[in-house]
Amino acid sequence: MRRFLSGRTSKILVFALCLTPLSMLLWRAYNGNLTANPIEYVTRDTGTWTLRFLLLTLAVTPLRRMFKAPELIRFRRMLGLYAFFYGFLHLTTYVWFDKFFDAADIVKDIAKRPFITAGFTGFLLMLPLAVTSTSGWIRRLGGKRWQRLHRLVYFSTLAGVIHYYWLVKSDIRLPVFYGALLALAMLLRLPIWLSRVRSV
Amino acid sequence: MLLAGGLASLIPGRAKAGVKLTGYSKSAFSTSEKQTPYEAVTTYNNFYEFGTNKDEPAVHARDFKTNPWALRIDGEVAKPVTLDLDRILKLAPLEERIYRFRCVEGWSMVVPWIGFPLSAVINLAAPTSKAKFVAFESYFSEKQMPRWRYAGIPLPYVEGLRMDEAANPLAILAVGLYGEVLPNQNGAPVRLIVPWKYGFKSIKSIVRIRFQERMPPTTWNISNPREYGFYSNVNPEVDHPRWSQAKERRLGEFFKRDTLKFNGYGEQVAQLYAGMNLKRDY
Numbered sequence: 001m002r003r004f005l006s007g008r009t010s011k012i013l014v015f016a017l018c019l020t021p022l023s024m025l026l027w028r029a030y031n032g033n034l035t036a037n038p039i040e041y042v043t044r045d046t047g048t049w050t051l052r053f054l055l056l057t058l059a060v061t062p063l064r065r066m067f068k069a070p071e072l073i074r075f076r077r078m079l080g081l082y083a084f085f086y087g088f089l090h091l092t093t094y095v096w097f098d099k100f101f102d103a104a105d106i107v108k109d110i111a112k113r114p115f116i117t118a119g120f121t122g123f124l125l126m127l128p129l130a131v132t133s134t135s136g137w138i139r140r141l142g143g144k145r146w147q148r149l150h151r152l153v154y155f156s157t158l159a160g161v162i163h164y165y166w167l168v169k170s171d172i173r174l175p176v177f178y179g180a181l182l183a184l185a186m187l188l189r190l191p192i193w194l195s196r197v198r199s200v
Numbered sequence: 201m202l203l204a205g206g207l208a209s210l211i212p213g214r215a216k217a218g219v220k221l222t223g224y225s226k227s228a229f230s231t232s233e234k235q236t237p238y239e240a241v242t243t244y245n246n247f248y249e250f251g252t253n254k255d256e257p258a259v260h261a262r263d264f265k266t267n268p269w270a271l272r273i274d275g276e277v278a279k280p281v282t283l284d285l286d287r288i289l290k291l292a293p294l295e296e297r298i299y300r301f302r303c304v305e306g307w308s309m310v311v312p313w314i315g316f317p318l319s320a321v322i323n324l325a326a327p328t329s330k331a332k333f334v335a336f337e338s339y340f341s342e343k344q345m346p347r348w349r350y351a352g353i354p355l356p357y358v359e360g361l362r363m364d365e366a367a368n369p370l371a372i373l374a375v376g377l378y379g380e381v382l383p384n385q386n387g388a389p390v391r392l393i394v395p396w397k398y399g400f401k402s403i404k405s406i407v408r409i410r411f412q413e414r415m416p417p418t419t420w421n422i423s424n425p426r427e428y429g430f431y432s433n434v435n436p437e438v439d440h441p442r443w444s445q446a447k448e449r450r451l452g453e454f455f456k457r458d459t460l461k462f463n464g465y466g467e468q469v470a471q472l473y474a475g476m477n478l479k480r481d482y
Binding site for chain 2 (some may be wrong): 035036037038040097098100105108112113114115166167169170171172173174
């Protein structure tokens with residue numbers, strides 16, 4: 001297992017797995033199977049997967065500790081970049097097929113509609129993380145500063161959860177579920193942080 | 201189709217969707233716009249008692265019993281009455297009304313409903329001078345609607361109209377669509393259609409119509425008064441707090457189209473709201 005996790009095959013496998021949501025979406029599109037409101041479906045689907053990948057990214061650290069599998073760190077960047085990728089598809093769907101690049105209308109939406117403000121904030125917070133995800137940038141920023149910057153992912157995920165919560169009309173089960181996963185991911189970090197504080 | 205329908209009607213309580221309705225006339229109120237395909241009309245539904253996803257009602261309402269049915273009409277009326285399904289269907293000559301249907305969520309359809317003017321009920325019950333509003337109530341059963349607890353809205357679903365709105369010739373009780381009995385997920389066996397208002401006003405599976413003096417509570421208004429008002433007329437000038445109402449996506453169309461005031465029925469209904477501030481009374 002150890003060898004598998006630190007080998008090449010596992011990385012390729014995870015990379016391919018992360019593409020399944022997109023493949024399924026394309027397959028459904030090809031079969032004309034995107035419901036009576038395809039653009040809404042694509043928006044929902046890409047949005048949900050953005051949130052899921054953000055939460056998967058946040059799961060890496062606790063899982064490494066829980067299963068004593070430090071190798072899992074090898075997948076964190078990829079998962080984070082996939083979150084950004086699906087977030088980008090999500091935003092593009094909105095900008096293109098919902099607003100048809102009407103900049104004035106988009107700005108108005110972001111300013112006026114709290115759930116869009118939250119979603120857009122979540123995406124903006126991911127942007128510097130995606131840009132500085134390379135080894136070069138880690139070196140340039142230095143490990144400490146890089147890590148501090150990348151704590152933005154907590155706030156990006158929180159913005160995503162709020163975005164979802166404010167979007168639904170009355171059935172809040174799913175946004176609350178993802179919010180609980182975020183809370184859990186944060187809670188599992190507490191011991192790590194506490195031990196760090198104590199060791200200072 | 202006829203045979204299948206005939207068999208279905210022999211089994212008490214089975215959904216009768218697919219049973220053809222006959223002897224309905226065409227209406228001058230119908231639009232000639234392209235109709236939304238039957239498939240979309242019957243699989244893309246908001247009927248929270250049967251699940252909050254659009255595709256859920258078609259699945260979870262499959263075994264919903266719509267026969268026998270009892271529709272109670274009472275309140276400030278001279279002649280309170282309870283109608284069974286047979287009497288509902290014979291209350292007035294059936295008409296096909298091809299209407300635009302605009303949901304508050306920003307999508308729309310064109311649906312060939314079959315029904316009769318709501319005024320037939322008014323004439324039957326003979327409301328007294330005290331009757332200023334009409335309150336509607338949907339059927340509700342935890343047993344038949346197992347997904348009710350996820351709806352997140354108080355149930356049974358209730359809606360209301362002002363008397364003059366209810367008497368407007370555009371307001372109908374629909375008992376069918378596309379030439380057949382209403383599928384369960386579309387609000388069988390009898391539902392309201394008020395095409396100049398957002399879709400949630402068009403309450404489904406009605407069991408009670410009550411004439412009363414006071415403005416009745418309405419479900420989405422109880423649930424979120426800032427976002428859903430009593431009137432809820434389609435109005436591109438009044439934004440929903442969470443999204444613009446200026447445009448809509450007609451199901452099946454790629455580009456969005458401009459939303460029309462009163463959903464394009466201003467000629468028939470605008471006078472009902474003369475002198476009202478529609479931004480305040482949304």
